[in-house]
Amino acid sequence: MPETVDLLPLAVVIPLIGAVLLTLGGRLLPRPAIDALATAFAVLSTAELALLWARAGDGRVVSWAGGWTVHGGRSVGIVLVGDRLGIGMALLAAALILAALVYSWQYFDEPPRGHGGTFPALLLLFEAGMCGFALTGDLFDAFVFFELMGVVAYALTGYRIEDPRPLHGALTFGVVNSLAAYCSLLGIGLLYARTGELGMAQTGAALAGHHADALIVTAFVLVMASMLVKSATVPFHFWLPDAHAVAPSPVCMLMSGVMVELGVYGTARIYRTVFAGAGGVPAAAFTHTMAALGVLTALVGAVMCWQQRHLKRLLAFSTIAHTGLYLLGVSLLTSEATAGTALYVAGHAGVKAALFGLVGVLLDRHGSVDEHGLHGRSRDTPVQGGLFLLGGLALAGLPPFGTALGKAVAEHAAGGYAGWLPAVYVLVSAVTGGAVLRAGLRIFAGAGPVPTRSHSDNETSGEGEEPEVRDPRRPVPLVMTAVPAALLAAGLAVGVWPGVGRALAGGARAFEDRTGYLAQVRGLPAPALPHPLPETAWTLPGVLLGLLSTVLAVALAGAAVWLPGRAGAAVRAARAGAGAADRRLVLPLRRLHSGLLGDYLTWLTVGLAVLLVAVGTQM
Template sequence: MLTPNALPPLVIALPIAGACLLLALGRHVSRRVIDSLALAVAAAGTACAGCLLYAAGHGAVVTWAGGWRPTAHFAVGIVLVADQVGAGAALLVAVLTLLALLFGWHYFDDLQAHYPALMLLFSAGMSGFALTGDLFDMFVFFELMSVAAYALTGLKNEEPESVQGGLNFGVINSLGAYLCLFGIGLVYARTGQLGLPQLAAELAGHGRDIVVIVGFALVVTGWLVKAAVVPFHFWLADAHAVAPAPVCVLFSGVMAPLGIYGMARLYWSGFRVALAPAAVHRMMLVLALVTAVLGAVMCLMQRHLKRMLAYSTIAHIGLFLLGIAALTPAGVAAAALYLAGHAAVKGALFLMTGIILSQYRSLDEHRLFGRVRHPGIGALFVVAAVMLAGLPMTGAGLGKALLEESGRSGALTATVIVVSALTGAAVLRAGLRVFFGSGDRPGVANTEQETTGAHEQPDAATPAGRPPATMVGAVVALLALAVALGVPAVAGAAGPAAAQFCDSLGYRTRALRGIATVAPGGPHIEWTATGIAWGAASAALAVAIAACALFLPPKLLPRTVSRSTRTLTTALHRLHSGHLGDYAAWLMVGAAVVTALIASG
């Protein structure tokens, strides 16, 4: 019988072993066998991650690799520390991987076992990143998930757009990784430690150290590049536009949000004792607001469906970061629940765009006007769009309500409402146009700066008519998960999990001494009248904005508004130029800003 300490390594090792098995058998068995094995490995990984989350509810599960055990004055070796938040992230990775593989049954008939093997390796990298308690191991798992993600982005390597998107993704994330590795070197040179609990013990009682501060800032920059926080966000829409739809489920649902998780883990588990909370709060708040607003505006401007969803992810990344910026268990609980609910809804939306692409060879909202004859899928798309805006009684809605209540600021609450409404409105507008032909037929002409998705090669050509049951089943399962996460009996675990996550002393004591401490009580998770009211307001605002976009004649807008809108649109399109040199320059600017904000505390 497996002990709890065996679960963290198993959650990581199982998909790696499964990927190796698939590659070994790929040329000798049928594709049906390959897909069945991949689903079986993903299901087993999901079961292990679920058991780990249950075990973590009784205290963080600590595993020292290689049999090392820390002593009073000597702590070496690699440690895995699975608290409830980390185990929950691993479970989310496993569930999304399972449903993505279900959707992709027979998806790439010409890739043999490479596609499911890469998906399993990708999930192993993300799970390891969530569970490790070692700074250098975080970098190793960061690179594992990155390499798998680059390959999955460029699967259609005969298409120039796919190569370009994968190249942008790879180069920008590699630059972030170099800065991260340099920061790890600075931290190790100063402290002689890489384990997060060992780092916390070493830094406790020390004064302000500029080398440690700069090292932390550089490591965080690497995680923020992965999270696509502005101004590190340029690669994300390019990668989503060319990656297969089931891969985008993992990109938007967990890979990018794991960058926010990594920064929060690094702060609370290792560096909290060495950094000024006011400086960390200021850095996170500034980046969160800029990311949320820019992502929402860019989302509203898109007509390429996958790019629209990608910019919606950027906007929500900003909202997740806004919760972490509160530096409280309430903020962490809000961000964690919002992240999980968003992952389910956004995953369903990406899978539905995959169905559209497979049958219509286009992702252009304008050219698809009224052409997609799947009213059932259309109804699910519209419902998911309203969920994205924060519809009450859903996981995303409950996370959003907690975020609004944790901020205790009218301006921040208004930002959350408007940003979520804008992203929901953009997706709702597209769904009503594409599936139901609502509003006037839009023009199909495009400017040089605009990416339309008018002529896209499908990931898989499915026959016209009813989509395969595996595709529809994966969509329905994700939307059901999104609703389940809004039930307080399910979501209530986020409160104690957040308190455990923010208990820096408890993390260190559990990992180094094996002593379980009692974490302070976490926030109570429930629906309130205020939360329901703000959620209804966000959903109603999204519907109103979508209705204006569909039915309001442009000539009714004042000329100055139309001119200003065109100027803003042109400027933002030029900013997102697609040139690697521009993106690399913005990355360096962002790294300098992050370092300055943290060091100024």
């Protein structure tokens, strides 16, 4: 099917061409023409990937750049490999880029003449990096695309160059991620020295002829460094809330909606294709280590999410918490867990991007993203308030949203590994969803007493933010409400449209078929898929657990909003207990998020050392 294969390079080429034209055209074209041109390229890219998704089916397609295919089991060419999950990640990136571009039509100040194409060009370049990473079948090219994505993300984070805070956030983001990238490049070098190959399939096949030793363990940990840092896995996560707090809201939509998830995708893809066979890292070592990291990340993210009043940081820690659940899912190495995680990612992307878009509306109108300072100030925007609360319910796992379906499938698979793991899914969803509902009730309904202002050094208020528009008093542009509404509708469609679950189930089966991947990329006959499609339909236990996490989220939000105004012995005792827990457990955790680059680099080093010991002792 040559027409299908030829579509793979276009996933990278189209946004690259768009970025070049916007960079050149930005010097000549007015703002509306630039927006129209950028949107046209985003639509074209999304349509191309949707067509590729439809044509790929439940298998995979392979494209060799320049026809440099495998000869005698070896290759020097650049290969792109697309299956339903890889193409799906690229399609998700393209769709969110389109949403961010439309959202940004009237979001930023009018740029100086000659620079109007900079922001949309960076977004399309960002898309090219994400699509290339999702589709590459080569380790070195994965590094190149990942770093292209990262460099553009640094520039987008510090886009407001006149404000020192975005520059600081971008610097922290860039230094931490770049150091991790150097570690990954060193790991790729070790693998090349051992196997003489850079292709994922060829490297995985070559490792089967070697004995697993300290070099393989070291290479695994080093290669995973960039993936775990980009996915904000604890203790490599410190950069993410600092970057989200200062990045423009459309950029936050992309970083939390798809960029972080690509780190988890890369972790699973590289392990499956390179390290999963004989001569690599045993499945038990990968599962035990990554599942432990996933649970730790989910719980730390949930606790820190609940503590925030800065809305962007609140949503950023929510992303960290859910990323932990994704890492837990892919660590189980089963088709059911992978399918559930893919559904979870798809549903979460729309919901989280919508919430960041709605926070951008608050910043547009009030010049603040502080939950306490905004108490009751948006009572006159019931539409945005309703969407914000609906996003909180979806984040909590309310059926029939895609977040609830993905959570249900993934937690069922996790329950087969350890019976207590579904409780982690329920708890994390309830706490993160409850934090969003708490903020929504206070800001859009003026519920509860006005929160007591805190001036703690360990708390970021979110007040005094620079508006990202020329006139914060203007009416909210229609697209800034329409885009979040469309994103929430997309998150709902993931849960109610059976075709999405079935397609991702087929993609998960192909993703877990390492033998078929290695054979097809190396030009050998691919064996038949060995097992049936995993079940991704709604089940009664899944619905009930989704309702349970939603009820808990509502209860937590209600208690946080209304209990402070109540009196009574029980309430005073609860406050005293919460205060003691905060001082002993939460406050030390909050102090670790110091904002100091040296601290974050120390934790990166410690985390890699612990990971090396954890994997090495299980070999």
